Amino acid sequence: MxxxxxxxxxxxxxxxxxxxxxxxxxxxxxxxxxxxxMALATLLGLLIGYLRFAGNRPLRLMxxxxxELLRNIPLLVLVFWAYxxxxxxxxxxxxxxxxxxxxxxxxxxxxxxxxxxGLLSVSVGQVEAARALGLSPFQQxxxxxxxxxxxxxxxxxxxxxxxxxxxxxxxxxIGLSEVTEIGRQINNRLLVAPVEVYATLLVIYFCxxxxxxxxxxxxxxxxxxxxxxxxxxx
Amino acid sequence: MxxxxxxxxxxxxxxxxxxxxxxxxxLSALSLVLALVLGFLMGVLRWSAAGPLxxxxxxxxxxxxxxxxxxxxxxxxxxxxxxxxxSVLLALRPYGFPFVAxxxxxxLYHSGFIAEIVxxxxxxxxxxQYEAAEAIGFSLPQTVRYILLPQxxxxxxxxxxxxxxxxxxxxxxxLAIGVTEITYQARYIDYSAFRGVEALxxxxxxxxVLCATVAALGHALQxxxxxxxxRLA
Numbered sequence: 001m002x003x004x005x006x007x008x009x010x011x012x013x014x015x016x017x018x019x020x021x022x023x024x025x026x027x028x029x030x031x032x033x034x035x036x037x038m039a040l041a042t043l044l045g046l047l048i049g050y051l052r053f054a055g056n057r058p059l060r061l062m063x064x065x066x067x068e069l070l071r072n073i074p075l076l077v078l079v080f081w082a083y084x085x086x087x088x089x090x091x092x093x094x095x096x097x098x099x100x101x102x103x104x105x106x107x108x109x110x111x112x113x114x115x116x117x118g119l120l121s122v123s124v125g126q127v128e129a130a131r132a133l134g135l136s137p138f139q140q141x142x143x144x145x146x147x148x149x150x151x152x153x154x155x156x157x158x159x160x161x162x163x164x165x166x167x168x169x170x171x172x173x174i175g176l177s178e179v180t181e182i183g184r185q186i187n188n189r190l191l192v193a194p195v196e197v198y199a200t201l202l203v204i205y206f207c208x209x210x211x212x213x214x215x216x217x218x219x220x221x222x223x224x225x226x227x228x229x230x231x232x233x234x
Numbered sequence: 235m236x237x238x239x240x241x242x243x244x245x246x247x248x249x250x251x252x253x254x255x256x257x258x259x260x261l262s263a264l265s266l267v268l269a270l271v272l273g274f275l276m277g278v279l280r281w282s283a284a285g286p287l288x289x290x291x292x293x294x295x296x297x298x299x300x301x302x303x304x305x306x307x308x309x310x311x312x313x314x315x316x317x318x319x320x321s322v323l324l325a326l327r328p329y330g331f332p333f334v335a336x337x338x339x340x341x342l343y344h345s346g347f348i349a350e351i352v353x354x355x356x357x358x359x360x361x362x363q364y365e366a367a368e369a370i371g372f373s374l375p376q377t378v379r380y381i382l383l384p385q386x387x388x389x390x391x392x393x394x395x396x397x398x399x400x401x402x403x404x405x406x407x408x409l410a411i412g413v414t415e416i417t418y419q420a421r422y423i424d425y426s427a428f429r430g431v432e433a434l435x436x437x438x439x440x441x442x443v444l445c446a447t448v449a450a451l452g453h454a455l456q457x458x459x460x461x462x463x464x465r466l467a
Contacts, residue, residue: 072445073438074403076417081438084421084430088238162300169302173410180305187312194312202301202309209300 002193006186006200014182015204025177027204033096033178034165034208037103041164042157044104045111050141052112053119063112070109075167078102083174095176099168107164114156118149151222158216162209169205179204242429243436250423251436254416259444261337261405261415266398268341273348280349281356291349298346304407306343311335311411336408344401351397355390356382388459395452399445406441416440 018025024032052063070078083098093101122145130144172181180201187197219225243251280291298306314335315323326334359382367377409418420437424430 069442072399072403072449073441074406074417076406076409077420077434077438077441080417080421080424080430081434084424085434088431166300166302166304169304170407172304180302180308183305184308195309195316198305198309198312201305202297205301205305206297210296213300 001196002190003196005190006193006196011186014186015179015200018177018182023177025179026182027179027208029176030165030168030178030208033100033103033168033171033176034161037100037107037164037168038161040100040104041107041111041160044108046115048108048112049115049119053116067109067112070106071113075102075106076170076173078106079170079174095171095174098174099171099176102170103164103167106167107160110160110163111157114153114160115149117156118153119145121152122148147222151220151225154216154220158213161212161216165209165212166205238431239429240432242427242432247423247427247429247433248436250419251416251433251440254414254419254437255440257333257413258402258405258415258417258440261333261340261408261413262402265337265340265344265405266401268337269344269348269397269401272341272345274352276345276349277352277356281353295346295349298343299350303340303343303404304410307336307339307407307411310339310342330413332408332411332413335411336405336413340401340404340408343404344397347397347400348394351390351393352386354393355386358389359385384459384462388456391452391456391459395449395456398452399448402445402448403441 015026017028020028048063048066051059052067055063079099079102082093082102083095086093086098126144126148127140130140135143168178169180171178172184175181177185183197183201187194190197218228242248276291276294279287280295283291311332314331323331363381363385364377367381372381405415406417408415409421412418416437420430420433423433
């Protein structure tokens with residue numbers, strides 16, 4: 001085995017941060033891309049899921065159309081749309097932006113479905129009680145729907161975030177130097193240690209995704225969530 | 235800006251895309267069969283495993299599910315030359331080595347998900363069902379055939395169908411190791427003929443139709459599996 005070649009100090013540094021202080025790469029770029037895409041996909045997914053749940057008929061149809069369209073095409077095709085198509089219309093997107101847009105649009109469709117099922121899990125009585133108390137639709141969404149649906153959907157959201165992080169590996173196909181691309185470069189230079197290089201990548205992704213699961217598990221239980229994050233809320 | 239010319243899809247580009255579509259369908263079908271076989275096997279094993287087998291099954295499922303399919307494809311493709319003996323590699327050559335590697339990698343990746351689906355389905359069947367089967371003197375094959383399988387398939391059919399759709403979508407990743415499936419052809423058309431938008435539109439429609447068809451077939455199958463439900467209840 002050639003582990004010492006693969007895990008040389010230089011290679012480890014490149015796998016972790018790429019060519020920083022030049023352009024950021026490696027695990028760091030994978031994390032930046034994932035976290036940014038998670039935040040944006042969650043916001044877009046919340047919007048689309050809420051529209052499909054509570055919008056008027058045309059809005060509901062549009063949201064449903066978005067979800068069905070995006071869920072039935074591969075993420076890779078979306079990445080290619082975001083990267084190869086804009087130049088035909090005179091716009092050159094950066095690789096990072098292309099991948100980010102594709103990841104957000106793709107995962108928002110799935111998150112919208114999670115959000116919708118979460119909203120459907122809130123019992124009618126809760127909403128009726130909120131209305132009887134005179135809460136505005138915005139207050140209902142913020143104080144009643146969001147907390148109840150939010151905690152119900154944590155396990156499903158964990159799955160979506162893991163899929164999203166796995167999806168960032170597609171960025172290497174258009175040459176963005178996240179961790180898979182760095183691994184490929186190391187493999188191309190060494191040539192004698194493919195098993196070690198790709199096993200390293202697999203272990204890195206495994207650890208990242210298990211961390212997401214562990215982090216999300218902290219949010220799963222409402223009492224523990226309040227204890228950890230809302231100590232002064234009453 | 236150059237203008238879109240949809241007629242290119244009728245010429246050489248269309249021919250390439252049609253060839254790619256065939257490869258995509260073959261790759262999907264073969265890896266789906268592999269994923270189902272391995273997935274059912276590991277699902278039953280993970281459901282019934284005890285002792286030292288338990289962590290092994292856990293690792294199998296969790297490792298496959300928590301790493302990117304793309305990296306798994308690359309791993310198997312580049313590692314096969316190291317892991318497999320030369321005679322096997324030579325025997326696989328006529329089938330196109332990248333194609334074999336992609337089939338294996340995708341089948342393995344989705345078997346992890348299918349194993350969890352099967353395990354969940356088996357857990358959802360109430361204990362009383364087995365006890366009742368035993369009480370009326372069913373043998374093990376009879377229990378599996380008449381009690382277990384009908385209920386299991388009914389429970390897992392919807393998730394299994396969405397997993398199949400997900401597998402079809404993931405076949406696009408095989409282009410990373412040079413399998414000439416339809417997404418590969420679209421990228422090639424973009425590089426060689428600068429008709430990327432037309433080609434991408436064509437493959438988007440292809441995937442939409444294919445995935446929607448599989449989903450519709452799945453729903454039909456699901457209705458068929460559930461048709462006796464009321465009568466039994």
